[in-house]
Amino acid sequence: MDFELTTEQKTIKELARRFASEEIAPVARDNDRECHFHRDILQKMAPLGLLGGPIPERYGGAGLDYISHAIITEEIGRACSSVRTTLSVQVSLVELSILAWGTEEQKQRYLPALCKGELLGCFALTEPNAGSDAANQSTSAVLRGDKWVLNGTKTWISNAGVADLAIVIARTDKTKKHEGLTAFIVEKEKVQGFTTRDILHKLGLRSSNTAEIYLEDCAIPKDSVLGGVGEGFKVAMGGLDNGRYSVAAGCVGICQACIDASVRYARERVQFDRPIGSFQLVQDMIARMVVDTEAARLLVYKAGHVKNAGLKSTLETSIAKYFASEAAVRAANMAIQIHGSYGYSDEFPVERYLRDAKVATIYEGTSEIQKLIIGREVLDLKAFT
Secondary structure, three states: OOOOOOHHHHHHHHHHHHHHHHHHHHHHHHHHHHOOOOHHHHHHHHHHOOOOOOOOHHHOOOOOOHHHHHHHHHHHHHHOHHHHHHHHHHHHHHHHHHHHHOOHHHHHHHHHHHHOOOOOEEEEOOEOOEOOOOOOOOOEEEEEOOEEEEEEEEEEEEOOOOOOEEEEEEEOOOOOOHHHEEEEEEEHHHOOOEEEEEOOOOOOOOOOOEEEEEEEEEEEEHHHEEOOOOOHHHHHHHHHHHHHHHHHHHHHHHHHHHHHHHHHHHHHOEEOOEEHHHOHHHHHHHHHHHHHHHHHHHHHHHHHHHHHOOOOOHHHHHHHHHHHHHHHHHHHHHHHHHHHHHHHOOOOOHHHHHHHHHHHOOOOOOHHHHHHHHHHHHHOOOOOO
16 A cells, blocks of 8 residues: 555646646635636636546546546645536536446547536536435436427536536436436537526535526437436436545545645734644644544545546545545634634635535535445445435
C-alpha cells in the first residue's frame, strides 16, 4: 500500500490548485453574492483538461485515473463549491454516464464537446415526488413512430438552466418499477417542449445553477436512448456512484479550506495579548478538523483505488460521501466558531463554506440514504422500512 501520490498526480494537484487559487477563489464571494453562474471559469478550465479528467483521450478527455479526478475536484471545491458542483455534474454524472452507457456514436458525438466546454450537461433524475425514492419516477416516455415523447417535471437539477443537453430518466413501462425506467439524452436547443425555471434564494451554492425542467410533449429521436430500454435505473445508480465520489472529494476541499482559513486567522487574531491559536480549545477545534480531513481524504482515495481497479465501488463511495459531507459541516461550524463574529459575516469565507457544505449531506443521496446503502452492502440485507 503506497500513500505517496504519483508524479502525474502531484502535477495535477499543483495545476488544479494554482488555477483554483488564481481564477476561482478571488471571485467566489462576489459570484456567491450576485448568484452569478461561472461559465467564464469553465471555459478557462477546459484547455487545461479539467473538464474531462477521467475521460479517455480518444474522446477528448485527459485520460486521468480516479484519484487524479478526486484531486482536481478537491482543489476546485477548496476554492468554491458552486464551481465544484458544476464540474461534478459535467464530468461525473454526464460524461461518465455517456462513457459507460453510450453507443460509440453517442460517445463520439457528445464527449469531446463536453470535455471542451462547448456543451454543458445536466442529469435529470429528481422529481417533486421522487427524491430518495429514485425509482418512483412520474416522467413518462412513449414511443410514437420514430420519436420518444417525454412528459413530466424534474426539480432540483444542477446546471439545468444553463445546460445544452440533459440525461433524463423517464418511465417507459408503467407495469414495472425499477425495470420500467429508461435514460435519454435530450439536446435542449433541438427540441420543443423543454423549458426550465431557475430555483433561486438557496441557502448555499448560490452561483451554481439549479432549476426545474418541464417536459411537455417533448419529442426526441428514437436513438436518444442511453443504454437500453428498461436500463434507466442502472444508468441512474451508476451516475450517482460517480457523483457521490466527486461530492465526497469536494467536501474534502471544504474541510481543507476551513483548516486553511482557521489557521491563518488563529495566528493573526490576538486576544489577551496572545494569538488565539495558542489557546487550547482553539487548537482542539483545529486538531479535530485536521483529523476529519485526513480521514475523509483517505476514504475518497480508497474509493478511487477501487474505481481504478474497475470494481464495484458502491460501498466505498457511500462511506466516503457520508463521512466527508458530515465532516465538511463539522469543519465549517468550527471554523465559524474560531472566527467568532467575523465568521458570521461574508467578510471571511467560512460562512459560505457552511452554507455550501450543508447541501452535500442532502444531494446525491442524503446521509440517511448513505447509511442505508452501507448497511445493505455489509449485511446483504435491505433495510426494513
